[in-house]
Amino acid sequence: MQHDDGRRAVLYCRVDTGWTCTGGHLWWRSWSAPHHQLEGLWFEGEDLVSDFVTAGQDLVSTLDDFDRGVFVFIGEQWQVRWMDDEASRAFRVKHDLEVYRR
Numbered sequence: 001m002q003h004d005d006g007r008r009a010v011l012y013c014r015v016d017t018g019w020t021c022t023g024g025h026l027w028w029r030s031w032s033a034p035h036h037q038l039e040g041l042w043f044e045g046e047d048l049v050s051d052f053v054t055a056g057q058d059l060v061s062t063l064d065d066f067d068r069g070v071f072v073f074i075g076e077q078w079q080v081r082w083m084d085d086e087a088s089r090a091f092r093v094k095h096d097l098e099v100y101r102r
Contacts, residue, residue, distance in 0.1 A: 001071060001078035009078065010043040011071065012097055038062060042073065043095070050074075 001009045015038050023030040037055035041048055050073075054062055065071055069080045083091065091097075 001073075002081060003076060003078050007044075009073075010091065011073070012041040012043065012091070012095070014039045041097070048095075 001011055003009075015036060017034050017036055019034055020032040021029055022032050035055060036059060037053050038059050040052045040054070042050040042052075062071070066080060071078045071080050
């Protein structure tokens with residue numbers, strides 16, 4: 001991410017799917033329809049300075065912003081610059097971030 005004033009940050013995003021238990025007892029359960037959420041980790045320099053979770057309509061708005069190449073964080077608009085695969089891998093290794101595998 002880059003701000004108009006020259007500041008830079010890294011936003012690590014992980015999208016997850018979840019369900020809510022709607023009923024059941026011990027050996028059986030009923031589950032809601034799946035829902036998606038984005039977990040974000042905000043790094044400035046080498047430091048993790050904030051984290052957040054967004055879901056529902058806020059997630060839709062965030063993904064739309066990404067498509068436009070912008071991200072609004074704490075009221076400030078940042079320009080999105082995507083890392084290539086190698087830079088992303090190096091960042092995840094450096095900060096010990098796991099990638100969910102299916």
